[in-house]
Amino acid sequence: MHLKNKKVLITGSEGFIGSHLVEKLVELEAEVTAFVLYNSFNSWGWLDTLDEKYKKHIKVFTGDVRDENSIRKAVEDKEVVFHLAALIAIPYSYYAPSAYVDTNVKGTLNVLQSCRDFNVEKVIHTSTSEVYGTAQYVPIDEKHSLQGQSPYSASKIAADMMAESYYRSFETPVATIRPFNTYGPRQSARAVIPTIIAQILAGAKEIKLGSLTPTRDFNYVKDTVEGFIKVAESDRTIGRVTNIGTGKEISIGELAKKIISLTGRNVEIICEEERIRPEKSEVNRLCACNKKAMDDAGWKSQYSLDTGLIETIHWIEKNLQYFKSNIYNV
Structure with missing residues (x-):
């Protein structure tokens, strides 16, 4: 799949990785709609700080992944959906576990159901290396067992299983990307x-x-974003999980x-x-073991x-x- 001219939706677009992904997709000449969490300040998060050369090429849709109606409206005419929206702070999940279920599990369900209903060509669901828990062996490949060692990781495991179930039950073209610890500007x-x-x-x-x-295993954000692009472009990633990590x-x-x-x-x-x-x-x-990323998506860390x-x-x-x-x- 080539992303040029594709109608693309990115949930969590205002966040750290999401804002970098928006920039990359604009550079690839995709038609980008950035889904931003609604707030009364009309803040678009990190998107507010982007250079005008990027901002003029994106449409911003404000809504909430927990609300199925706003997700349906955003997904309706899209061809590719990158689902990044999530609550991600592990310590906060000890205090507010139900919020993680609402956002990470129900939010993912809403995205998947809308993508199924509107026959989206490719859905890239974002997982996390935290679902593996403490490594039972290294490097960690995608067959490693999953361990819910925090409410956050448990919610992401549930979201990953929901994504897998939609592929297996309804043939929804879902690819799960599992980045290891991403870092960088923003x-x-x-x-x-x-x-x-x-x-x-x-x-x-x-x-x-x-x-x-x-x-x-720390992965620079530009490498992680390239992983999203490679996983989206490859047909071999559909129905599969792909680790994105350096192996160090x-x-x-x-x-x-x-x-x-x-x-x-x-x-x-x-x-x-x-x-x-x-x-x-x-x-x-x-x-991380990144062999599958290299074999199936042609991805390798550069930084x-x-x-x-x-x-x-x-x-x-x-x-x-x-x-x-x-x-x-x-």
Whole structure:
């Protein structure tokens, strides 16, 4: 499938990954409709910050994935749907689990049903590496068991199974993309990399983090977005899950030391109790097997961790006003 001139809908378009995906699809000359969560401020999230060369080529549709009527209206004439809208903060899912079910499970159901009803050509459903839980073996391939180690991951497992059921029951052309830990410009301080960078650039002499021993497979946002494009374009991804990750892991502690070194600051790392997940909820190791991404979609990461971190540091330095670095952002 070629995306040029395709009528494309992106849910979660105003968010971190979604806004980068909007830019990429405009560059590919798709007809882009950006689905944005309705709010009385008429805020389009990160889309408000895009260069005019992108904004003039997108249509913005305000609605809520939890509402089936607004989703149906948005999907009605579309050929390709990228479904990214979700609640994603793990700590907040401990306090508001029902909100995660409403948004991540029911929201996904609404998208899938509308895509089925209107015969959408391809649906790209967004999963997360968190559904694997702590790695039972590495690298983690798509056959690895799923473990609901937080209400967030449990809701995403349910959403993934809903997507699979629509493919198996109704032949809805769903492809599930499973990105490992994405980072880069526009990511909120809820995530570890911008948390570290924002605290350092704000002048902190101590940076506060949760557990330092878990390892993660960090994927630069431009690579993740390219994964979305490749999964959408390939017919071989329909009805399948595709990991998007580098195949390399680094501990949070070593990551923090690397970022400190790249910024040239003298900073101490503090492990703060408030930021530590419950013991059985912590995912201790994630490292992707990306063979299927390479074989089925022709995708491979292009950015090294250092290159991606440097670009992220430069962006946060210019946009530090968006970060409340002295407050723990759940």
